[in-house]
Amino acid sequence: MAKKKKYQDVDLPVPEELLQETIKQLKQGNVILYPTDTIYGIGCDATNYDAVEKIYEIKKRDHSKSMLILVDSFQMLDQYVEEVPEMAWEVLKLNKKPLTIIYDRPKGMAENLVAADNTIGIRVTNDPLCRKLISRLRRPIVSTSANFSGDPSPVHFSDISEELKNKVDYVVDLPLPGKDIKPSSIMKISSDGVIKIIRK
Numbered sequence: 001m002a003k004k005k006k007y008q009d010v011d012l013p014v015p016e017e018l019l020q021e022t023i024k025q026l027k028q029g030n031v032i033l034y035p036t037d038t039i040y041g042i043g044c045d046a047t048n049y050d051a052v053e054k055i056y057e058i059k060k061r062d063h064s065k066s067m068l069i070l071v072d073s074f075q076m077l078d079q080y081v082e083e084v085p086e087m088a089w090e091v092l093k094l095n096k097k098p099l100t101i102i103y104d105r106p107k108g109m110a111e112n113l114v115a116a117d118n119t120i121g122i123r124v125t126n127d128p129l130c131r132k133l134i135s136r137l138r139r140p141i142v143s144t145s146a147n148f149s150g151d152p153s154p155v156h157f158s159d160i161s162e163e164l165k166n167k168v169d170y171v172v173d174l175p176l177p178g179k180d181i182k183p184s185s186i187m188k189i190s191s192d193g194v195i196k197i198i199r200k
Contacts, residue, residue, distance in 0.1 A: 014128070014129060014132075014174070018172065018174075019129075019132060019133070019136070021170070022034070022133055022170065022172055023133065023136050023137055025169055025170040026043075026044065026045050026133070026137050026141065027045070027137065029044070029045065029048050029050055029051045030044065030051065030169035030170060031043070031044050031051060031054050031055055031058060031168045031169050031170075032044065032168060032169065032170045032171070032172055033146050033160070033164070033165060033168045033170070033171045033172065034129070034130075034133075034171075034172035034174075035127075035129065035172065035174050035175065035176045036070070036125065036127060036130055036143050036176075037098050037123075037125045037126060037127035037130060037184075038098045038182065038183050038184045039145055039146070039153050039154065039155065039176065039182070039183055040145070040146040040154050040157065040160060040176065041142075041143040041144060041145060041146055042055055042058065042059065042142070042143075042144050042145070042146050042164075042168060043055075043070075043141045043142045043143050043144070044141065044142050045137065045139055045141065045142075046069040046109045046110060046113060046139060046140040046141055046142050047108065047109050047110055047139050047140075048110060049110040049111060049112055051110075051142075052067075052110045052112050052113055052142060053112060055067065055142060055144060056112070058164065058167045058168060059144065059147070059148055059149050060148050060149050061144075061149040062149070063112065064116065065149070066113060066114065066115040066119075066120060066121070067113060067121075067142050067143070067144040068100050068120070068121035068122065068123060068142075068143055068144070069109065069113065069120065069121070069122050069123075069140040069141065069142055069143065070122075070123050070124075070125045070130055070134060070140060070141050070142075070143045071122060071123070071124055071125070071134060071140045072124070072125065072130070072131040072134035072135050073124065074089075074092065074124060076124075076134070076140065077122060077124055079108060080106055080107060080108050080109055080122065080140060081103045081104075081105065081106055081107065081122070082104075082105035082106070082107055083105065083191060084103065085103075085189050085190070085191055085192075085193050086193065087189055087193040087195065088101055088103070088189045091187075091189065091195075092124060097184075097185065098123060098125075098126075098184035098185070099123065099184055099185050099186075099187070100121045100122065100123040100184045100185070100186045100187075101121065101122060101123070101186075101187055101188070101189055102119050102120065102121045102122075102186065102187070102188040102189070102198070103119060103120060103121075103122060103189065104118065104119055104190055104191045105118055105119075105191070106118070106119070106120040106122075109140065113142065119188070121186060122140070123143070123184055129172075129174065130143075145183070146160050146164060147160070147161065147164065148161065148163075148164060153183060155182075157173070157175070157176075183199070184199075185197075185199055185200055186198035186199040
């Protein structure tokens with residue numbers, strides 16, 4: 001019987017078989033299309049260089065445009081940034097909505113994810129599906145919008161290009177959580193604590 005997980009204000013069944021298959025795909029270095037805590041995303045194991053490269057190819061995305069990653073906890077965040085600024089901890093503790101923070105000096109992830117200025121965007125996700133995938137994989141996963149570079153971000157599964165669906169290795173066909181569907185807010189918090197709002 002499928003397990004029930006509370007997706008914010010919507011109850012969605014998450015079959016154990018689906019979770020196991022998705023983890024298997026990620027461990028094999030494959031690219032998945034999946035619902036995140038914001039919009040539909042394309043992802044892979046964030047420590048796998050070749051898998052990350054596949055995403056750039058699928059999205060027809062320039063390597064100068066870095067992609068963000070999802071972690072399942074503050075503890076995992078600390079593992080992938082040389083030093084999380086104190087200001088970032090304060091913001092994360094107070095924040096209630098999906099928030100991506102760009103950090104200096106990331107570590108332990110695929111080199112082709114890291115921006116030229118040695119930064120990366122990381123979001124601590126509260127989404128039950130994403131958290132379970134990351135926890136079982138024991139590594140962060142990439143989260144980039146499920147569209148070709150330059151196209152609008154898909155709000156509904158039906159908005160996703162059939163061509164794109166055919167290019168990924170595995171599709172996690174579950175509805176998005178919640179009703180307020182939009183990309184996350186983005187801010188940069190430098191090592192010296194300086195905050196810059198990128199997207200509200």
